[in-house]
Every structure is written in structure tokens, then in C-alpha cells.
Amino acid sequence: MTSLTLVRQIRARPSIVFEALTAPDGIAQWWGPDGGPVLLAETDVRIGGRYRVRFRRLDGTEHESAGEYLELVESKRLVMSWQWISGGVPEEVGEVSRIEIDLKPIDGGTEMTFTHARLKTEDSRASHEQGWSGALDKLERHFSTERIAYDRLGKSQTGSTNLHAKRGQ
Amino acid sequence: MVNYKERRLDRTFAALVDGTRRAILARLEREDSATVSELAQPFAIKLPAVMKHLDVLHDAGLITRTKAGRIVTVRLRPEPMREAMDWLQRYQRFWSGSLDRLAAYAERKDTEARKKA
Numbered sequence: 001m002t003s004l005t006l007v008r009q010i011r012a013r014p015s016i017v018f019e020a021l022t023a024p025d026g027i028a029q030w031w032g033p034d035g036g037p038v039l040l041a042e043t044d045v046r047i048g049g050r051y052r053v054r055f056r057r058l059d060g061t062e063h064e065s066a067g068e069y070l071e072l073v074e075s076k077r078l079v080m081s082w083q084w085i086s087g088g089v090p091e092e093v094g095e096v097s098r099i100e101i102d103l104k105p106i107d108g109g110t111e112m113t114f115t116h117a118r119l120k121t122e123d124s125r126a127s128h129e130q131g132w133s134g135a136l137d138k139l140e141r142h143f144s145t146e147r148i149a150y151d152r153l154g155k156s157q158t159g160s161t162n163l164h165a166k167r168g169q
Numbered sequence: 170m171v172n173y174k175e176r177r178l179d180r181t182f183a184a185l186v187d188g189t190r191r192a193i194l195a196r197l198e199r200e201d202s203a204t205v206s207e208l209a210q211p212f213a214i215k216l217p218a219v220m221k222h223l224d225v226l227h228d229a230g231l232i233t234r235t236k237a238g239r240i241v242t243v244r245l246r247p248e249p250m251r252e253a254m255d256w257l258q259r260y261q262r263f264w265s266g267s268l269d270r271l272a273a274y275a276e277r278k279d280t281e282a283r284k285k286a
Binding site for chain 1: 178182253256257259260261262263264265266267268269270271272273274275276278279282
């Protein structure tokens with residue numbers, strides 16, 4: 001299963017981060033890859049409730065993603081499904097993936113661990129229950145056309161990325 | 170509808186879980202091509218076991234095998250890994266930008282809340 005994990009240290013209380021993650025007016029402030037506007041944000045914050053976010057990228061294209069809240073623990077944990085409704089990544093239309101967000105109070109704020117996981121198909125489930133993060137490390141080293149490295153944030157930084165991606169070759 | 174691309178990705182990562190298979194891929198990346206017996210040589214396992222690993226890598230599309238007489242030459246085929254990396258990079262870009270703004274927004278809200286208190 002392919003999955004991406006990002007960790008952020010944020011100088012804000014977990015309750016405020018949780019609100020920013022789930023309230024439509026919060027989502028409107030941050031959702032999307034490049035700072036283009038959010039055109040619509042709807043959330044029904046309860047287990048089984050759905051969310052829908054439509055945004056425009058700076059290149060003018062419009063995209064819509066939606067999903068369902070699968071787990072909700074106020075100020076602590078949020079799990080939701082993810083699907084492209086329009087735009088997005090054409091080859092992924094119809095695919096459902098999963099987003100897990102954990103919030104941990106730290107001195108002066110919140111540590112947010114964000115994971116977006118591609119879902120594996122049922123028939124392959126048994127073949128690799130083991131994680132593949134070790135495999136990814138190797139992949140990084142040996143197939144250096146694309147590199148992804150993870151490292152933890154330093155204390156002085158906040159709200160910045162802990163994942164660096166570089167294009168090589 | 171069967172999603173072949175999804176299955177291919179699953180196979181790619183299943184193939185990469187094993188250390189011997191990763192070592193084989195790493196070697197093929199360095200050396201361009203190798204025969205089956207050359208590949209088997211550094212390992213303390215028997216040739217049939219190596220052949221099984223090669224089958225897994227082949228099924229995942231990570232290697233090609235060409236036969237000339239009795240000699241099978243193995244080469245790396247990196248495309249399936251690129252696909253996996255593409256997925257990671259696409260969402261890395263998407264979420265990295267989003268979460269930076271989320272952090273900035275939450276920090277602003279927190280400061281506002283503190284001023285009111």
C-alpha cells in the first residue's frame with residue numbers, strides 16, 4: 001500500500017487545529033495545493049457524514065474532492081475517505097483512499113500527523129500485510145530519479161514541511 | 170471494474186518488501202544486466218530460491234528476462250516504481266501546500282483567541 005505521511009508542528013491548540021480541519025470556513029482558508037481559491041466547502045461532521053470541497057488551482061482548472069468521516073475524536077483524531085469527484089487525477093477517478101489525522105498536544109501547540117493512504121485491493125491484502133516503509137527507503141536510494149526523504153522538524157520551525165521531495169537526474 | 174494500475178502498484182510494493190529482492194534490484198540498477206547465476210552468487214540461498222524471487226519481481230513488472238541458449242539475462246524495469254513515486258509526489262505536493270496554509274490559519278486563529286481571552 002502506498003502511503004504518504006506528513007508531520008507538522010503548529011503553534012495552535014489542538015481544538016483550534018481540529019476546527020480548522022473540519023469547519024467549512026476553516027477549510028476554505030487552506031484546502032488545495034497552490035493557494036488557489038476554495039469555491040465550495042461543505043462538511044457534515046459526524047461519523048458517516050460527508051464532506052465536499054471544490055477548489056480552483058492557479059492554472060484555472062477546477063477540482064472537487066469528497067469523502068466520508070470514518071472516525072472522529074474531537075481535537076484528537078480524524079479519519080476520512082477521499083475521492084476525486086471531478087478534475088483531480090483522471091486515472092484515479094472512482095478510487096477511494098483514506099486520510100488519517102492525529103493531533104497531539106505539545107508544548108506551545110499541536111503536533112499533527114497526517115497520512116494519506118492509497119487503499120489496497122482485497123485480493124492482494126494477504127500478500128503484504130507487512131509495511132513497506134523499509135522498501136520505500138531502499139527505493140529512494142536505488143531509484144534516484146525521484147527522491148523523497150523524511151525528517152523531523154527542528155524546534156525552531158513551525159508549520160513547515162517535514163517532507164522534502166526533489167527531482168533528480 | 171478491475172483496476173489494473175492499482176493491482177500493479179500493490180504488486181510493486183509486495184515485491185519490495187523482501188530484502189533479497191531489493192538487493193537483486195539494487196544490483197541490477199548498478200550493473201545494467203546480470204545472468205541468473207551471477208545474481209544468485211552473493212546469496213546464501215539455492216538457485217531455485219533465487220528463481221522464485223525473480224518470478225515475483227517479474228510478475229510485478231520490475232525486471233525483464235531474456236533467454237539466449239541456456240543463459241537467462243535479467244534487466245531492471247523501473248517503470249512500476251516510478252508510478253508509485255508519482256502517486257507519492259502528487260499528493261506530497263497537494264498536501265504539503267495545504268497543510269502549510271492550514272498551520273498558518275490555525276496559528277492566526279489561536280492568536281486571535283488568546284487576545285480575546
